[in-house]
Amino acid sequence: MLGYHSQIIAAGRKINDNMAIFIADTLIKKMIQANKNVKEADIYIMGVTFKENCPDMRNSKAIEVCKHIAEYGIKVKVVDPVVDKAEFKSQFGTEPVDLKDVQNADCLVFLVAHQQFRDLRSTDLETMFKQQKQQNSHVIIDVKNIFDQEILEEKGYSYWSL
Numbered sequence: 001m002l003g004y005h006s007q008i009i010a011a012g013r014k015i016n017d018n019m020a021i022f023i024a025d026t027l028i029k030k031m032i033q034a035n036k037n038v039k040e041a042d043i044y045i046m047g048v049t050f051k052e053n054c055p056d057m058r059n060s061k062a063i064e065v066c067k068h069i070a071e072y073g074i075k076v077k078v079v080d081p082v083v084d085k086a087e088f089k090s091q092f093g094t095e096p097v098d099l100k101d102v103q104n105a106d107c108l109v110f111l112v113a114h115q116q117f118r119d120l121r122s123t124d125l126e127t128m129f130k131q132q133k134q135q136n137s138h139v140i141i142d143v144k145n146i147f148d149q150e151i152l153e154e155k156g157y158s159y160w161s162l
Helices: 007-017 019-033 061-070 085-092 122-128 149-154
Strands: 043-046 076-079 107-110 138-142 157-161
Touching (some): 019 138, 019 157
8 A cells, every 4th residue: 555654564674674783793692602702803704795696795784794793893804705806895995805715713604605605515614713622612603594503513613593
């Protein structure tokens, strides 16, 4: 109906608009639960484009997540194998990190389900993290449910997904 304001649609919009804050806050909670010094942690944001396998960053919710994390004074490194590198550099003043160069991570935050990320195995993830023997010291935030939670938790990862 013309002129009708649906409460359901408004509620859905509010949830969607606050999702970046929710993800940033969840990341910080999971890091604290894993006994990480959040401000000193090596956090990699995996994917910042609007959608998977697309180089466009316009209207990307992943950018909002990065901004909310930065509001806490936390620096992140961004990995995106398909992003338009020139656009990324003009917006952020730096190049994204190559996937092969991810190392000594405390946390991997998968925000976009690029095929290169879907192809990763748990053994690949293992090489990206700091070598620590503490259970649940490697934090994975998997917004797109790329990985099998049961397998990663069996291997000692602290894993969260939507």
